[in-house]
Amino acid sequence: MNPNIVETINVAREVAWLPWAVQYLFLIGLSYGAWLLSLPGVVFRRPGWAGISRLALLGALVCGLAAPVALLADLHQPGRFWHFYAYFTPTSWMSWGAFFIPVYLGGLLIYAWLAFRPELARHAQSGGKLAGMAGVLAYGGHESRGALKAAALLAFIGAALVALYTGAEVAVVQARPLWNTPLLPLQFFVTAFAGAVGLVLLFNRYSVRDEAANRRLAGVLAATQAVALAVGALWLALGVSGISPVHARALAEVGPSANWQLSALWAVAATVLTLVLAWKRPGSGLLIGLLALHSAWMMRWSIFIGGQEVPKTGAGYYTYSLPLGPEGLMGIVGTAGLWVFLFVLITTLLPLDRLAAGADDNAAA
Amino acid sequence: MNKASQNLQGAAPVSVARRNFLRGVPVVTAAAVLAPAPAIASTGKQQWAMLIDVRKCIGCQACTVSCIQENAVPEGSFRTVVSTYSVKLTDSTQPAGTYVLPRLCNHCDNPPCIPVCPVSATYKREDGIVAVDGDRCVGCAYCVQACPYDARFINHDTGKADKCTFCAHRVDAGLLPACVETCVGGARIFGDINNSEGEFARLLKDAQPQLKVLKPELETAPRVFYIGLDERFTGKVEGQGTLWKPRSLPHA
Numbered sequence: 001m002n003p004n005i006v007e008t009i010n011v012a013r014e015v016a017w018l019p020w021a022v023q024y025l026f027l028i029g030l031s032y033g034a035w036l037l038s039l040p041g042v043v044f045r046r047p048g049w050a051g052i053s054r055l056a057l058l059g060a061l062v063c064g065l066a067a068p069v070a071l072l073a074d075l076h077q078p079g080r081f082w083h084f085y086a087y088f089t090p091t092s093w094m095s096w097g098a099f100f101i102p103v104y105l106g107g108l109l110i111y112a113w114l115a116f117r118p119e120l121a122r123h124a125q126s127g128g129k130l131a132g133m134a135g136v137l138a139y140g141g142h143e144s145r146g147a148l149k150a151a152a153l154l155a156f157i158g159a160a161l162v163a164l165y166t167g168a169e170v171a172v173v174q175a176r177p178l179w180n181t182p183l184l185p186l187q188f189f190v191t192a193f194a195g196a197v198g199l200v201l202l203f204n205r206y207s208v209r210d211e212a213a214n215r216r217l218a219g220v221l222a223a224t225q226a227v228a229l230a231v232g233a234l235w236l237a238l239g240v241s242g243i244s245p246v247h248a249r250a251l252a253e254v255g256p257s258a259n260w261q262l263s264a265l266w267a268v269a270a271t272v273l274t275l276v277l278a279w280k281r282p283g284s285g286l287l288i289g290l291l292a293l294h295s296a297w298m299m300r301w302s303i304f305i306g307g308q309e310v311p312k313t314g315a316g317y318y319t320y321s322l323p324l325g326p327e328g329l330m331g332i333v334g335t336a337g338l339w340v341f342l343f344v345l346i347t348t349l350l351p352l353d354r355l356a357a358g359a360d361d362n363a364a365a
Numbered sequence: 366m367n368k369a370s371q372n373l374q375g376a377a378p379v380s381v382a383r384r385n386f387l388r389g390v391p392v393v394t395a396a397a398v399l400a401p402a403p404a405i406a407s408t409g410k411q412q413w414a415m416l417i418d419v420r421k422c423i424g425c426q427a428c429t430v431s432c433i434q435e436n437a438v439p440e441g442s443f444r445t446v447v448s449t450y451s452v453k454l455t456d457s458t459q460p461a462g463t464y465v466l467p468r469l470c471n472h473c474d475n476p477p478c479i480p481v482c483p484v485s486a487t488y489k490r491e492d493g494i495v496a497v498d499g500d501r502c503v504g505c506a507y508c509v510q511a512c513p514y515d516a517r518f519i520n521h522d523t524g525k526a527d528k529c530t531f532c533a534h535r536v537d538a539g540l541l542p543a544c545v546e547t548c549v550g551g552a553r554i555f556g557d558i559n560n561s562e563g564e565f566a567r568l569l570k571d572a573q574p575q576l577k578v579l580k581p582e583l584e585t586a587p588r589v590f591y592i593g594l595d596e597r598f599t600g601k602v603e604g605q606g607t608l609w610k611p612r613s614l615p616h617a
Contacts, residue, residue, distance in 0.1 A: 004453035005597065005604030008463075009424075011443045012607075013515050016506035076504025076524040083484040083503050091480035094507050098483065174477060174583060175513035253601075312515040313468065313579070314448065316606015 007315040015308045015320055018327050020074035023335040024067050025166055025300045028101075029192025030199055030293075031064035032159040035108060037196055037220075042115050043152050052213050054115070054355040055203040059196060061112050061346060064105055066339045071101075073331060093169035100165050104158025111151035117141050119350055134349050163189050170303070177249040178307045183235050190231060191296045194224035194274075198292025201285045207356040211283070218282030221292055225275035228295075232268065253310055257317060263302045270295050411557040412493040412588070413531055415545070416568060417467050419593035421552035424449050424465035428544035428553065435532060435543035439522045444529040445469035445544055450604065466598050467553065469544070470495060470516040470529035471579060471587035478508035478517065487526065493588055494531050502526050513583050531555070558588070 034056040040046040041053025072078045084098035121141025123134040167185020174180050201217050204210055238244040239251030254260040274291040277284050309318045322328045424447050432438065432445045450464045472495045479487050479495070486501035487508050497508075502525040509517040509526060520527035532542035540546070545555045556565025569576065569590065577594040578587040597603070 002597075002603040003605065005464075005602060006451045007448070007602065007604055007607045008451050009426075009447070009449035010607050011446045011448075011515070013509075013518055016509040016519050074505075076506070076519050077502065080501075080503045083486075083501060087484040087486075087501060089480075089483055089485045092483040092507070094481065094505060095483035169507075172481075173510050175511055179510075308510075311601065311606075312513055313601055314515070314606065315450075315602040315604035318606075 005315065010311075010314045012314075012318045013308075013311070014318075015305060017304055017308065018074055018331060019301075019305070019322070019329075020070045020331045020335070022297070022300045022304050023070040023332060024074060025188070025304070026195070026297050027063040027067035027070060027335070027339070028162060028166060029188060029296065029300075030196050031060045031067060031108070032104070032163055033193040033196025034059035034063065034199060035155060035159050036193065037200055038115075039152065043149060048212060048216060051208065051210055051356045052200060052204070052217060054119075055207070055352070056196065056200045057112055057115060058346060058350065058352070058355055059199045059203060060108060062339060062342045063199075064108050065342050066335060068101060068105070069338055070331070070335045073326075073334075093165050093172060097162070097165040097169060100158060100161040104155060104162045107151055107153075107155030107158045111148065111155045113137070114144055114148040114151055116350055118143050119354065122354070123349060123351070128351070129348050137349065163192070175312055176307050176310070177246070177253045178310060179250075179303065181235065181244075181246050181250050183231060183238075183247070184303070187228070187231055187235070187299070190224060190228045191299045194221060194228060194292045195296025197221045197224060198289040198296070201289030201292070203352060204356060205286045205289065207352040210356060213356075214285040215282045218278040218285065218288060221288055222275055222278035222282075224292075225271050225278065228271050229268070229275065232271070254306075259317075260306070263298075263306065267295065267299065267302070270298070410491070410559055412559040413472070413536065414493070414556065414558045414565070414569075414588040414590065415469075415472075415531070415542075416554040416556070416565070416572070416590045416592065418552045418554070418572075419466060419591055419595075421550040422447060422465045422467055422548075423550045423552075424463065425549050427547045427549050428467060431543040431547035432529070432532075435535070436530075437522075438527070439520055442518050442520065442527065444516075444527070448598075448602075450598070450602065464595060464598065466591075466594070467544075468514065468516070468579075469589060470512075470531075471514055471585065471589045472529075472531060474586035474588060475584060477511045477513060477583070477585060481507045481511045483507060490533070492536075494533050494536070495528075496530055496533060497526050497528065499523065499525050513580050513585065514587075 037056035038053045038060060041049035041051070042057060072081055075081065084095060088099075089095040117138050118141050120134045120138035124131050124138055124141075128134075164185065167188045170179045170188075171181060171184040197217055197220050201214065201221070204213050204217065235247060236251070238247035239255075240248075242248045270291055274288050274295065277291070278288045305320055309320050311318060324330065326334070426447055429443060429446050433443070436444060438444055446468055448466045448468055450466070451461050452464050454460065454462050472493060474493070476487075476489065476495050479489060483505060484501050484503055486498045486503070487495065488498065489495050504519060504524045504526065506519055506526065509519060512528075517526055517528045519525070532540070532544075535542060541555055542553075545553045554565065554568060556568075557563060558566060558569065560566055572590075572592045575592055577591050577599060578589070579591070579594075580587075580600050582600075
């Protein structure tokens with residue numbers, strides 16, 4: 001900071017992408033990350049992965065269905081969402097995203113239905129809650145491997161496109177140096193995947209507490225944290241050395257801020273702690289799961305909300321305080337509420353314990 | 366046709382000369398009454414631009430207020446403002462001086478806000494003005510993020526992207542932008558850069574050696590030009606931030 005210049009009058013531009021957007025990126029990231037975790041057990045039938053993958057698919061469903069609602073709420077004219085489809089603009093990543101989301105969600109829903117049909121039929125036969133609905137949804141309860149693989153391909157294309165556009169949409173904004181780095185999409189992806197592992201760890205902890213699955217997931221989580229640290233170190237090295245001007249600009253923008261230094265320290269400490277715990281104490285599934293979810297959310301909050309606290313022309317930084325209404329806290333709480341509702345609804349039809357346990361038998365059947 | 370619209374129709378080098386003369390007379394209010402603003406335009410295909418002579422700006426914020434009045438800008442939001450800085454002086458007995466910098470949408474010729482708009486609601490008019498189609502805008506705020514000049518915001522009364530339009534509704538009616546009309550020091554000059562014979566082009570040409578734009582490294586080709594723009598203020602200002610800044614009220 002130059003002490004010789006003091007800004008006496010200027011405008012503070014308020015945050016225009018609200019906490020809803022953080023929730024969207026968090027949930028859609030968890031969804032595509034969890035969907036990837038569903039592949040080993042559901043599609044490839046890798047031994048020991050069946051329970052993990054089915055819990056992951058549940059997570060992908062719940063997060064994937066809640067995410068677009070948060071995105072819609074972030075629009076200041078939500079009733080005009082159809083304009084995205086009426087006025088396609090190929091130069092805008094957001095415009096492409098409006099088409100990628102239905103591809104992913106469509107693929108995910110078909111894939112999940114095909115994967116869970118036998119389970120839905122089983123629930124209908126058991127006569128549990130909403131058994132009638134489960135019976136209707138099961139539609140015979142047959143397993144169709146060919147269709148499942150085709151749906152997996154569609155969902156894969158959608159997931160890849162969603163991961164690409166959510167990163168690129170932010171990374172192309174030249175006006176915000178903190179966002180305008182080619183590593184940002186990769187950082188979004190790695191933290192999203194790690195968060196998804198954390199979510200499945202929690203599902204496992206609160207269902208069958210399968211220790212083998214817990215250890216397996218802890219191993220994957222440790223690997224994601226190592227990658228996250230490596231990418232972070234690369235980001236810092238590119239910025240400090242000046243090899244990459246965009247990274248140097250990003251670092252220069254936030255480096256002098258004490259708040260940002262604290263955020264960076266927090267992020268590194270949380271990642272290292274998760275890595276060490278996942279590696280040395282793989283049994284601490286609940287803690288490392290929560291840590292991974294926290295890191296995925298904090299990363300998005302810091303980048304999104306923190307990034308908008310940096311004035312583009314004015315001196316210093318804007319200060320953001322979370323409003324308590326729909327444009328702030330209620331947006332976060334509301335999205336969480338929707339997530340809980342969807343979780344309760346889906347796990348009523350597909351009980352968590354049943355998804356996690358006996359899964360290997362089903363896969364082998 | 367009123368005086369300003371005559372000016373916009375390019376009626377008169379004579380009136381321009383008269384204004385220039387009057388501006389030289391140290392009776393500012395009298396000059397303002399007789400010749401409200403330095404409007405210079407052509408009759409051909411216009412490309413509107415603004416020239417801001419920072420040396421003449423007195424930081425009175427009359428432009429800020431007139432813009433709010435003219436465009437019904439919600440409380441706490443601004444389409445234009447005069448950023449004001451206290452700068453330590455090294456070559457004076459005074460400890461510090463005041464530096465003022467009028468800011469507004471730069472109506473870039475290569476505007477970063479246009480390609481990102483997912484519904485093509487923001488566009489460049491034939492006369493160079495960057496505008497927002499309020500009937501199409503979804504209020505996604507992607508353009509707000511993409512603007513490197515912090516010139517855009519979400520209008521909480523309309524739920525749409527908002528910004529300076531060079532008072533397009535006034536320009537279309539042959540009037541000057543409100544901020545130009547009310548500029549006390551005559552620091553804001555509005556005109557057509559396509560009219561090579563016009564006064565505006567002549568002023569730009571005369572000022573060429575000291576003509577600057579904000580953030581030239583981004584190659585946005587702004588249509589707002591500055592005379593007397595200190596290098597330290599062309600980009601993000603390195604200095605101490607304001608302790609208090611106006612904020613818009615939370616929307617219902």
